[in-house]
Amino acid sequence: MSVEQKAGQVLMPWYSGTNVEAHAATIERLHLAGSIIMGDNVPLDANGQVNPAAMTAINTRLAHASRADGRPWPGLIGVDQEGGIVARLGTPLTEWPTPMSYGAAGNAALAKEAAHGMAAELAPLGFNVDFAPDTDVTIGPADPTIGARSMSGNPDTAGALGISFFQGMLAAGVLPAVKHFPGHGSVAVDSHQDLPVQPASLDELKARDWKPFQAAIAAGAPMVMTGHIAVAALEPGVPASLSRPTYAALRGLGFNGVAITDALNMGAVQKHYPGGSAAPAALAAGADLLLMPADVGLAHAAIVQAVAAGSLPAERLTEAAQRVATMLTWRGRLAAQAGTQAGVPAGAAPGSGSELSGRVSAAAVTVVSGPCSGPLVPGSVQLAGGSPQDRARFEAAAAKAGLATGSGPLVTLIGYNGRPAGGDIAVALDAPWPLGASSSPTKIALYGRTQGAFDALANVLSGKAAAPGKLPAAVGTFPAGTGCP
Template sequence: MSTKFSELTTDQKIGQLLLVGFPSQELNDELKELISDCHIGNVIVFQRNIKDSLQLAELNNSIQKLMEEHNGVPAFIGIDQEGGMVARIFNKATCFPGNMAIAAGIPFEEAFELGAAIGEELHDVGVNMNFAPVLDVNNNSQNPVIGVRSYGDIPEQVAQYGKYLFKGLQSEKILSCGKHFPGHGNTNVDSHLGIPVISSSLSELEKVELVPFIKAINSGIDGIMTSHILFSALEKDNLPATLSKTILTRLLKEKLGFKGLVITDCMEMKAIADNYDIEEVVIKALNAGADILCISHTKELQIRAFNAIKKAVGDGIISNEVIDSKVEKILYFKEKYDLYNWRKLNCKINDEELKRHSKLAAAISEKSITLIKDQKGLLPLKNQDTISITPISQATSIADDEIEKANLGCVLENEVGAEYINYDLKEIDEDYIISKVINKKTIVFGSYNMNLDKSQKRLFDRLIATGKDIILVALRNPYDISEYIDEVSTIICTYEYTKLSISSLVKVLKGEIGASGRLPVKVD
């Protein structure tokens, strides 16, 4: 039986407005204290909390038991399981392709099946909210944080893929939270590190950035995540969207008609944390229209946020009516997504399910590999006098967390006998690499966000100058190829550097499958 709104104390109501992270793979004293003393009502899990899917299920069950004891209300347990380069669960779970690979490989209607598969695995282990899909239109090639997390640069395309993906998630009782409203695609600053500014007018936003959000809202998405971006033409008080009543209430809720949960991006990101105290920011966000505030990392800030809201309610800065309306909405969606039946969950992902999902993920990945050109007929790849120069994969932003390690060079050595050199993105030894390619005929060069990295460009330019046959593989950002369309004879895009994408790529390089992917963005 669900807890009635009237049964909640003021502290319990305030706790429902907060979504917190913690550092452990088990229910530690830190989280226990937050739930017992502050009645925190919701949790976000990261890779730091996850050993594998079975452990995560056990952790989530222990969290829900404590929530039941202290709040009488189950928790939203959220995760960033976007797929591709941004995923938190790797072990005993399926590694699904990310958004740009999806858009390169399959028709948008097929994104429903993918969303349902992701939702099925999350539901089985007790996660009931996914901060996905990314609904940002990546219309800025210099964007350091969105890029391949987007479905592309065509608004209607992003809208259609996002619609089917979130419907698949919600069909499996996972509340889908589209992000980052009203759009993070046209920025060249990572909001984890600073405040991006977008000067577009509302009419301009309605033609591009808002299109996927409008489609999602009209199609029934139940969660929207705010962005910490200053939209200077919309917000005259110099406030980022997360803190702007103009954007969250007047635009999102009133003009666009969104009735679901408005959840903030993490309040510890530097776009917010470097400019506001936590006490100030939580009050501004709630009064602006946010329903749930995400504070992902620091216990002290989480407690201060709770105390600040409690004081603001006592002082009348936030009215009881505002708090009550938000909490009633949160409880409504906890009922809608069947959170009170958490004890009935499978608590693990079965082998049959993993096989089915793995097959689906592999099929999408193989279809996503995009051959831009092969003018000299260098494919299928021969092992004679071939060397691969490939990067050591790494997270390029805080959003990536710790990514699954992939190694194209090692796989090519095993599959076709090609010698390889792994280069470190942080410190490239150009002279050593050049010395190793002198006696080779063909170079397979893997780039990794090279369009944003001068040192990679310098190395690649030197490799071109050797006059060798070159196969350029853009392992993540397809914009890497834009400067080299005319210079390099063979170019391939994979959209993500994961074990799955490398497996698909090597099949194309060996001629075992054709490359049927299509570019979701303009690169010229």
């Protein structure tokens, strides 16, 4: 491959809108590795739902573009589909609860099954990468970015569940990306906006934030995403995604796969590395794949120029491109072994995981305080909070469980980043942190707002089902592990 081809092979860009032909032309011209699909790239039908056939056509066009220069391995077609607040593809694909649900359920086999179900719906649409699982260890309310995207506040649990999750994805033919090394769950600034600083010592990081990554690497994770976090103990003031000591630390954990940066158009990088300068800097530091540079043309040119100037060693670029090509070749073989046609898993129909998604929520729902047996409410409840969709789903679930709405105890729904609530029963639909300061005598963590999650809630309220979940992280005065026996 020429320098220009290698420079393209390490870039995974985004594009705006649904003009796939213009983006495909850019991929061909710059020899790009592939593309990430963001929310505004997803084609919708007349009802505002994802159009699976149109999505497949877009991904097929992008895949063809990435092989236009004759490379024998497939291009990368990726998406952010974690479940909960991070899901670019909505209905008719299955809606999944937050990843914290798996920590609350404490069931690695269930996490693996769910990840396989998620990936099995993505693969037939042409996706071969999902930027999940998030193995960050959350520290609780002081963590403004990760929250319920984290599976647990316990490093060992986060590691075990992360392994199960990525193994489930791989079994369906989709490449996972374990994220965000060196750990985004213990910093107090959102890297989408600015550069967070991690003040912990290396010993502290090894004992907490790095543990899930160490476990995932030992289990064979093919790709690790680096976050835009400045680690004072490694390289003060420099985002980990552009820091040579950080990549050295990652490789020191035994990682030989593809190190991909978090999106380079995020505030933590954009504010400090103008133009295309972040791209060659990240490669020189040790990154192999650069996600979403702000301007892919500028980034490509900057890489080529850096090699010519000697500031980016040619062998470093070759190493990065080779790692990406090797991973994609390996994934193709893995998918073929899984019983596929043309390297694409047979997969599952959109929405086929809905029953499984509901089982995840039923296993996760946690009574933080209040009765652990029998009906929690009489035959009718009042409802407050949440979005119009949340309330509609609650009412549908209540009707199925034999509960009326309009009178009785007050159930208050707390949405994403919501405030503590009053009423008789407070229900956290995302991270459970608001329950700590809620005045309600009965507090329930649901970790999701899917219809299956509300069905699980209604069954607990009506006494038709127990709440088996346990808090995966401390909430106020309630320690991790709180829940019904």
